[in-house]
Amino acid sequence: xxxxxxxxxxxxxxxxxxxxxxxxxxxxxxxxxxxxxxxxxxxxxxxxxxxxxxxxxxxxxxxxxxxxxxxxxxxxxxxxxxxxxxxxxxxxxxxxxxxxxxxxxxxxxxxxxx
Amino acid sequence: xxxxxxxxxxxxxxxxxxxxxxxxxxxxxxxxxxxxxxxxxxxxxxxxxxxxxxxxxxxxxxxxxxxxxxxxxxxxxxxxxxxxxxxxxxxxxxxxxxxxxxxxxxxxxxxxxx
Numbered sequence: 518x519x520x521x522x523x524x525x526x527x528x529x530x531x532x533x534x535x536x537x538x539x540x541x542x543x544x545x546x547x548x549x550x551x552x553x554x555x556x557x558x559x560x561x562x563x564x565x566x567x568x569x570x571x572x573x574x575x576x577x578x579x580x581x582x583x584x585x586x587x588x589x590x591x592x593x594x595x596x597x598x599x600x601x602x603x604x605x606x607x608x609x610x611x612x613x614x615x616x617x618x619x620x621x622x623x624x625x626x627x628x629x630x631x
Numbered sequence: 632x633x634x635x636x637x638x639x640x641x642x643x644x645x646x647x648x649x650x651x652x653x654x655x656x657x658x659x660x661x662x663x664x665x666x667x668x669x670x671x672x673x674x675x676x677x678x679x680x681x682x683x684x685x686x687x688x689x690x691x692x693x694x695x696x697x698x699x700x701x702x703x704x705x706x707x708x709x710x711x712x713x714x715x716x717x718x719x720x721x722x723x724x725x726x727x728x729x730x731x732x733x734x735x736x737x738x739x740x741x742x743x744x745x
Contacts, residue, residue, distance in 0.1 A: 521674070550733075559635075559721060559735035560675075575732065607674055616663045616725040617682045620733065622674035 519544045521623035523608050529629045530598055538593045538626050540608030546621070548614040549591040550575070551583065553604040554625075560607065566591055567614040598630045633658040635724050637736035644712050645744050652707040652739045654722030661727040664705040666696055669719040669738075678720075681705060692716070712743045 521542045530536055542549065550565040552575075562575030566585040580602055582594040591610075595602060606626045611618040634657045644650045656662055663682055667675040679690025681698045689695045696707045705722060722736040 552735075557640075557737055559737040560723075561735075562732060609675075616727050616729055617680070619665060619677040619680055620675075621677070622667075624674045625672075 519621075521608055521610055521621055523606075523623040523626050525626060526624065527627050529631065531631055532599055533597050536595050536598060536628075538595075538606060538608075538628070540591045540593065540623060541589050542591075542608075542610040542621070543589065544610065544612070544621065545588065546610035546612055547588070548611045548618065548620075549585065550609045550620065551581070551591070551593050552607045552609065553577065554607060555604050563593070563606075595628075598628075600630045602628065603630050604628060633724055633726055633732065633734050635722050635734055635736035637720075637722055637739045639739050640737070641740045641742070643742045643744060646714055647711050650709050650712040650716070650741065650743070652720050652722075652741060654705045654707065654736060655703050656705060656722070656724040657703060658724050658726050660729075662703075663725045663727055664696075664698060665723040665725070665733070666690065666694070666705075666707050667721045667723065667735075669721065671718075675721065678707070714743045714745050717741055717743045 524539045551563040552560040554560045561577045564583040566572045608623040609620040611620045636655045665680045666678040669675045681688045686698045725733045
């Protein structure tokens with residue numbers, strides 16, 4: 518089954534404790550992206566990747582890191598999480614980076630930072 | 632900068648009645664427009680998109696949307712609503728020349744009443 522998977526689905530952590538949220542897609546997609554969803558704000562892009570070893574900042578990159586060493590994986594790293602990073606996070610992928618391609622979303626990771 | 636406005640946080644409609652979820656956008660270049668749906672505890676699912684051509688776009692589950700360039704709108708419609716259509720709907724825009732930014736609206740919660 519074609520899908521985007523994220524792990525973990527739920528995570529509660531404390532301020533300053535480094536964490537990684539994994540994202541993997543099995544569709545051989547070139548483009549991958551991370552979003553955060555907050556009430557009343559919709560989804561905001563954190564980082565995106567147009568291909569292996571090619572990443573760039575979205576609208577809200579502060580406090581996050583990403584890497585794209587393999588085509589299928591795009592982990593999101595929070596080196597020192599803070600409470601304002603409590604949110605619902607989605608990974609997404611698309612066939613290519615052209616603007617016409619729709620994105621496929623993972624199930625989401627709900628992160629709470631205390 | 633590009634933006635999307637979904638002026639209604641909540642739309643209620645009776646089952647069997649037509650539904651409309653409104654979306655207006657602002658983008659400097661040619662717009663590519665998307666509708667996504669989010670069911671509880673799930674990721675976003677692609678419904679339909681406008682890239683070019685016919686202003687009336689048909690998508691999944693009987694939904695359609697009409698692109699209106701002069702009014703910069705892309706309203707989502709369905710002739711006869713089902714209770715199972717109840718979900719959170721997001722409109723999104725991307726500049727045709729940009730690989731980077733898919734900008735989402737804040738979302739509209741659709742409730743179809745039996």
